[in-house]
Amino acid sequence: VVAALDGATRARVLEDVARGIEAGVAGILEVNARDVEAAREAGLDAAKIARLGLTERGLAQVCAGVRQIAAMADPVGEVTREWLTQNGLKVRKVRTPLGVIAMIYEARPGVTIDAFALCFKAGNACVLKGGREATRSNVALARVAHEALTRHGVDAGALTLIASSDREELRTLLGLSEEIDLVIPRGGEALIRFVREHARMATIQHYRGVCHVYVDAAADVGMAVEIVATGKASAPATCNATECVLVHEGVAGEFVPRLVERAKRDGVTIRGDARVVDLCAGVDGAGECVEEATEADFGREFLDLVLAARVVGSMEEALAHIARYTSDHTEAIVTADARAAAEFVARVRSSCALVNASTRFNDGFSLGLGAEIGISTSRVHAYGPMGLEGLTIERYVVEGTGQTR
Amino acid sequence: VVAALDGATRARVLEDVARGIEAGVAGILEVNARDVEAAREAGLDAAKIARLGLTERGLAQVCAGVRQIAAMADPVGEVTREWLTQNGLKVRKVRTPLGVIAMIYEARPGVTIDAFALCFKAGNACVLKGGREATRSNVALARVAHEALTRHGVDAGALTLIASSDREELRTLLGLSEEIDLVIPRGGEALIRFVREHARMATIQHYRGVCHVYVDAAADVGMAVEIVATGKASAPATCNATECVLVHEGVAGEFVPRLVERAKRDGVTIRGDARVVDLCAGVDGAGECVEEATEADFGREFLDLVLAARVVGSMEEALAHIARYTSDHTEAIVTADARAAAEFVARVRSSCALVNASTRFNDGFSLGLGAEIGISTSRVHAYGPMGLEGLTIERYVVEGTGQTR
Numbered sequence: 038v039v040a041a042l043d044g045a046t047r048a049r050v051l052e053d054v055a056r057g058i059e060a061g062v063a064g065i066l067e068v069n070a071r072d073v074e075a076a077r078e079a080g081l082d083a084a085k086i087a088r089l090g091l092t093e094r095g096l097a098q099v100c101a102g103v104r105q106i107a108a109m110a111d112p113v114g115e116v117t118r119e120w121l122t123q124n125g126l127k128v129r130k131v132r133t134p135l136g137v138i139a140m141i142y143e144a145r146p147g148v149t150i151d152a153f154a155l156c157f158k159a160g161n162a163c164v165l166k167g168g169r170e171a172t173r174s175n176v177a178l179a180r181v182a183h184e185a186l187t188r189h190g191v192d193a194g195a196l197t198l199i200a201s202s203d204r205e206e207l208r209t210l211l212g213l214s215e216e217i218d219l220v221i222p223r224g225g226e227a228l229i230r231f232v233r234e235h236a237r238m239a240t241i242q243h244y245r246g247v248c249h250v251y252v253d254a255a256a257d258v259g260m261a262v263e264i265v266a267t268g269k270a271s272a273p274a275t276c277n278a279t280e281c282v283l284v285h286e287g288v289a290g291e292f293v294p295r296l297v298e299r300a301k302r303d304g305v306t307i308r309g310d311a312r313v314v315d316l317c318a319g320v321d322g323a324g325e326c327v328e329e330a331t332e333a334d335f336g337r338e339f340l341d342l343v344l345a346a347r348v349v350g351s352m353e354e355a356l357a358h359i360a361r362y363t364s365d366h367t368e369a370i371v372t373a374d375a376r377a378a379a380e381f382v383a384r385v386r387s388s389c390a391l392v393n394a395s396t397r398f399n400d401g402f403s404l405g406l407g408a409e410i411g412i413s414t415s416r417v418h419a420y421g422p423m424g425l426e427g428l429t430i431e432r433y434v435v436e437g438t439g440q441t442r
Numbered sequence: 443v444v445a446a447l448d449g450a451t452r453a454r455v456l457e458d459v460a461r462g463i464e465a466g467v468a469g470i471l472e473v474n475a476r477d478v479e480a481a482r483e484a485g486l487d488a489a490k491i492a493r494l495g496l497t498e499r500g501l502a503q504v505c506a507g508v509r510q511i512a513a514m515a516d517p518v519g520e521v522t523r524e525w526l527t528q529n530g531l532k533v534r535k536v537r538t539p540l541g542v543i544a545m546i547y548e549a550r551p552g553v554t555i556d557a558f559a560l561c562f563k564a565g566n567a568c569v570l571k572g573g574r575e576a577t578r579s580n581v582a583l584a585r586v587a588h589e590a591l592t593r594h595g596v597d598a599g600a601l602t603l604i605a606s607s608d609r610e611e612l613r614t615l616l617g618l619s620e621e622i623d624l625v626i627p628r629g630g631e632a633l634i635r636f637v638r639e640h641a642r643m644a645t646i647q648h649y650r651g652v653c654h655v656y657v658d659a660a661a662d663v664g665m666a667v668e669i670v671a672t673g674k675a676s677a678p679a680t681c682n683a684t685e686c687v688l689v690h691e692g693v694a695g696e697f698v699p700r701l702v703e704r705a706k707r708d709g710v711t712i713r714g715d716a717r718v719v720d721l722c723a724g725v726d727g728a729g730e731c732v733e734e735a736t737e738a739d740f741g742r743e744f745l746d747l748v749l750a751a752r753v754v755g756s757m758e759e760a761l762a763h764i765a766r767y768t769s770d771h772t773e774a775i776v777t778a779d780a781r782a783a784a785e786f787v788a789r790v791r792s793s794c795a796l797v798n799a800s801t802r803f804n805d806g807f808s809l810g811l812g813a814e815i816g817i818s819t820s821r822v823h824a825y826g827p828m829g830l831e832g833l834t835i836e837r838y839v840v841e842g843t844g845q846t847r
Binding site for chain 1: 445446519525527528531533538539540541619623624638639642643644645662665668669672673676783787788789791792793794795796797798799800802803804808809810820821822823824825826827835836837838839840841842843844845846847
C-alpha cells in the first residue's frame with residue numbers, strides 16, 4: 038500500500054506528522070515525563086534516562102528532521118541506469134521500496150519518528166520495537182503518525198509500533214520471514230546478538246565503531262593533532278569518534294607531546310603503549326592524562342574521553358593493527374604523501390576511509406546523504422551511512438517490441 | 443587476501459583455471475562418470491542424474507564462461523559516484539568485495555567453477571558446498587582451481603570446497619557469522635528453508651519463478667501468442683519460464699484459440715479456468731491439450747510443458763491475481779497502450795517487469811550483465827539477476843584537507 042502511494046502524498050503525510058507533533062508537544066512531554074519517572078523508580082542508569090528524556094527543543098529537532106526528509110527527492114521510481122541490449126530491449130534499473138522494515142532499538146523515543154519518516158519516505162511500511170522504558174512516549178508519537186496517515190487515507194499499518202518488550206514476542210517477530218524483508222537492530226551488543234541469533238530474514242547491523250587514525254611519516258603534525266583531538270573530544274560517545282591513533286615513529290616525537298597538550302585541555306585520557314608513554318616523559322602534566330595501555334584498550338570503543346595510542350614503525354604495521362582490531366566502521370590517514378594515502382585507502386576495507394579528515398565525518402549528514410537510519414557495518418546491502426537509497430532496492434524494467442529470444 | 447590482489451592477477455588466475463580444465467578433461471569426465479554411476483546405483487531420479495553428468499561439450503562451455511568472466515571489466519575499485527560536500531570534502535563511492543561468500547547448491551558440478559569464477563573476479567573468497575552425489579566431480583574441479591591459485595601465489599583458501607554433506611556440518615557453517623558475509627542457497631525449497639532457518643548471516647534467495655504474462659485489451663494478439671508460447675515452450679524447466687497467462691476478456695476470444703493451436707504444436711498442456719475452457723470448445727484438438735485448472739494450478743511453478751491460463755475482466759483483476767500469486771521473480775504485459783504498460787510496470791514489484799517481451803529475458807546474459815550467480819527474489823542487496831556488481835558492496839572514500847568539522 039505504501040509503495041503504491043505517490044511521492045507527493047508521502048511527503049504531505051510527513052509534513053502532517055511534524056505539524057501533529059508541534060500541536061501535541063505538551064501532551065507528549067507529559068507522557069514522556071512519566072516514562073522518565075518510571076525509569077528513575079526502576080533504577081535505570083543515568084545515561085539511559087538522559088537518552089529517554091524529551092525536551093521541547095528535542096521535539097523541535099525531530100520535527101525539523103521530518104520536514105527535511107519530507108522535502109528530499111523521492112527515491113522511489115528513480116532510474117539509476119538505462120541501456121539497450123543487442124536485440125533492442127530497453128533495460129532500466131529502477132528504485133523500488135524494500136517492503137516491510139522492522140527496527141529494534143532502545144531508549145531514545147525520537148527514533149520512533151525518525152525511523153518511520155525515513156522508511157515511509159522510501160515507500161516502506163515499518164514495524165518499530167522500542168525499549169520498554171520508552172513505551173508511553175513511543176505510543177504517543179506513533180499516535181501522531183497514525184493520525185496523519187489516516188487523515189490522508191493511508192492504512193495505519195504503514196507504522197506498527199510494538200509496545201511489548203517480551204523477548205518471546207521479539208523472537209516471534211524475528212521469525213516472520215515472509216512478512217518482514219529487513220530487520221535493523223540498533224543498540225547494545227546483547228540486542229544485536231539476540232537479533233542475529235533469531236532473525237530469519239536479512240539484518241543490517243549498525244554496530245560499534247572502533248575508528249583508527251594513522252598519522253603517517255609524511256603527516257602535517259598540526260593537522261594530525263587537530264584531526265585526532267577533535268575526532269575524540271567533539272563527541273566521545275558517538276560511533277564515529279576516534280578511538281585509537283597509530284603514529285609513525287618518524288613523527289611520533291613531535292606528535293605525541295602536542296597531542297598530550299591538547300588532551301589535557303580537552304580532558305581526554307590517553308592510553309598509550311610503552312613508546313607513547315616514553316615520549317610523554319618530559320611533557321608537562323602528562324602524569325595526569327597519560328596511562329599505559331593494556332591489550333584490552335586496543336579494538337575498544339571507549340564511548341568516553343579516552344583515546345588509545347600506539348607508535349608504529351611503518352604504515353604496514355598500522356594496517357596490520359587496523360586489520361586486527363577494525364570494526365569495519367571508519368579509518369583515516371593523515372599524510373601529505375598522495376601515494377601513501379592511495380595505498381592506505383586501497384588496503385583498508387571499512388565502510389569509510391578518509392584522508393586528512395576527521396573520522397567524525399562518517400555520517401549521512403556530513404557526507405551529504407541527508408538523514409540516515411544508521412551507519413551499517415554489514416558488508417551486505419548497505420555499507421556505511423544508510424540513507425533513503427539504502428531503504429530501497431533496484432529492480433529491472435524492460436521494454437520490448439515483441440522480442441521472444 | 444583476494445581483495446588485495448590486483449584485477450590483472452585475478453583475471454590471469456581464471457584464464458589458468460580454464461586452461462587447467464581443458465588439459466584435464468579426460469580425468470574430470472572419468473571421475474564424473476563414477477559420480478553418475480554411484481547416483482544410478484543409489485537410485486537417484488533421472489532429472490538429477492542428467493544434471494549431474496558432465497560432457498566434453500559442457501566442460502567447454504564452463505571454460506568459455508570462465509574466460510568470459512576473466513575478460514569482464516574489474517568491478518573492484520570502480521567509482522560509482524563522486525561529489526563534493528559544502529566543507530570541501532571529496533566523497534566517492536567505491537566498489538569493494540563483499541568478503542567471504544558461501545554457496546550451497548545441488549547436483550550440477552559446473553556450478554563449482556562458475557561460482558568460484560564470479561566470486562573471485564569480484565575479489566571475494568568463496569566457500570562452496572555442492573551436493574553429495576557430485577562430490578568426486580566437485581573435488582576434481584576445485585583441484586584445478588587450487589592449482590591455478592597456487593601457481594599465481596594466491597592462498598588456496600580463496601576457494602574452500604566442503605565435500606561433506608552432513609547437515610550438522612552445514613549448520614555449523616551457517617553459524618559462522620563472523621567469518622562468512624553472505625550465503626547464497628541454490629536448490630529446492632527444502633534446502634532454501636534449511637539455510638534460512640539456520641543462517642546467522644545474510645542470505646540471498648534465488649528461488650522459484652512463477653512468471654505471469656498479462657495480455658491486455660490493447661495487445662497485438664499475434665505478438666502475445668508468440669511471447670506466451672515461447673515463454674513456456676523454449677525452456678519449461680527454467681525459473682524465468684512463463685507459468686501463467688492472464689488474458690483480458692476483450693481479446694480472449696481471439697487469443698485463446700490461437701494459443702491452443704500453438705500449444706498443440708509445442709506439446710504444451712493448458713490448464714485454463716472455466717472461461718478459457720469455454721473459449722476452447724470449438725477449437726480443433728483442444729480436447730487433448732486443454733484441461734480445467736484447479737486452484738493449485740495458480741501460483742505454481744510447473745517446471746514442465748504446462749501453462750495456467752485465466753480470463754480477467756480488467757488489468758486491475760490481473761494485478762490482483764499477480765499480487766496474490768507472485769514469486770517476486772518476473773511479470774510481463776503485452777499491450778500497444780503505453781499508459782497501460784506504464785501502470786502495469788509501476789504496480790508490479792517483482793525483480794523484473796517487462797513490456798512486450800518474453801519473461802525468459804530475466805537473466806543476466808539476456809539483460810547484458812554478463813554472467814550471473816542466480817536471479818535473486820530477495821528484496822535486499824540484489825534483486826533480479828545478480829552479476830559481478832551484486833557480489834560487491836560500495837564503501838565511502840573521503841579526501842579532505844584537514845577538515846575536523
